[in-house]
Amino acid sequence: MSINVVEPDPSTAVGKRKTPFKNEAEVKKKRLNMALNVTTIFLGIATWWVVSMFVKNLPTPVETVQAAIKYAQKGIMGEDIIASLRRVFTGFLLGTALAIPVGFLMGWYSWARGLLEPWVQFFRTVPPLAIIPLAIVLMGIGETPKIFVIFLAAFLSCVISTFQGVVQVDKTLINAARVLGAKDSTIFAKVVVPASTPFILVGMRIGLGSAWATVVAAELIAAQQGLGYRMQQSQIYYDIPTIFVGIVIIGTFGLIMDRMVLWIENKLTGWQERR
Template identity: 65%
Template sequence: MKTPVDAPAEHRTERADPERVESPKRTGGTRKKARGTGRITAVLLALASAALGLLVWVVLANSGIEGFPGPVVVARRAGELIADGTLFEDAGASLKRVLIGYVLGVVLAVPVGFVMGWYPVVRRLIEPWLQFFRMVPPLAIIPLAIVLMGIDETPKIFVIFLASFLSSVVSTFQGVVAVDVTLVNAARVLGARDPQVFLGVVVPASTPFILVGMRIGLGASWATVVAAELIAAQGGLGFRMQQAQLYYDLPTIFVQLIAIGAIGLAMDRLLLVAERRLTHWQERR
């Protein structure tokens, strides 16, 4: 009589080891625990980075550089500017210009980029001019814009619009061009028409490129608005920096620089959150 051990291999049934089989509940708990650990690690690294930056700042302030303010002096000056409302007024003026020019640039750049990427004829007609204007810094157009449009808000918003538009349109049409042809052909084999291919394949595949272009355009917009305010403005963070320069007021300049960086970083983080939500299907490291 054959025992289960002597039975042929094909007739044996292996019992599942309860320690080796992971239940969905255990797997989900492990993933949540890993996410929580990753977030804690990210927060700790961010705090360590901030502490390191402050340490370097203190070292530079105490290194003998003439007039270089330390964190305490800058914090005191920031408190004064916040108390009298100057910092909020300047930040609001600059933020308004950036938002108007940036949104207009992105809204126009996305459809133009899609058309350039989808129709090769349009791309060949527009791309040379696009690359030409990309080689001209928006800062170089500020004097011309002031002469043609005056010294009010229009030239400032225009150069911000140009900076964000050029960055976003290039990323958009590169995203359309980079779409895997196999996906497009597969959709057409399954009976999808051009509008369905465009909306179902091209747009989702191009979304990561669009969002990267939007983040680059955001940085270009802030750089441009500060330069525009340095040349001709009656308010804004760049304008306040120019006024502080005339009086060698370095603490005020530092306050404006920190404000620009903080606002720009917050806006970039919002775009990063949107990118993760819209491109959750992508594999990430």
């Protein structure tokens, strides 16, 4: 008598089982979100158009596009965008690079928390824009004070989030690792860092937004290029459409960069439960 051996289907094997219904639901959810995003953009433009018909001096979307074309034809739009991007990237990267180790230090060592947290909280309540006069006096009117103000905004936003991520790591995981004989360095690398990564990336998103929010004011410091500088010049000449062009460009680049960080977050924290 022969016995037929049925080979297990790899797609339904334990540990390899795919969840087609879940995947289909995620795809549908992404498509719905994309459709809602596109819809809300058109609704926003339509609302802007309607409001501009009733509000004096508010440019319409068409007038803003025309101003953007003139701005680009002058050959200075690209230079302004590059100047602002350079300042934002430099300040944001420096602020994040310092905020992450400082946040880990404050969260992991109680003595570091006692020494650093009061100062972090103190400067966090001081708007970065209030530092501009002091930055001009101490650093002059070159690129350094502009980047420093953006750096400070990004640093203060990211360091608190990193610190909270470290202190909120589940103590059970840390104790379990210690019971299994893991050293502090191993616990830090294998438990604390992965568990706090979502907090770090959220802090980076907030810091990126703070950097863009600060760049306009930072370019008050004797700038000759930059989107903020161009918007301030447009204010002097009452060129409202160009001001709107600057707002749209800053918002667009800020949104794109935020989505890039969000994409990185999804790749690094795929294990995290999401709604």
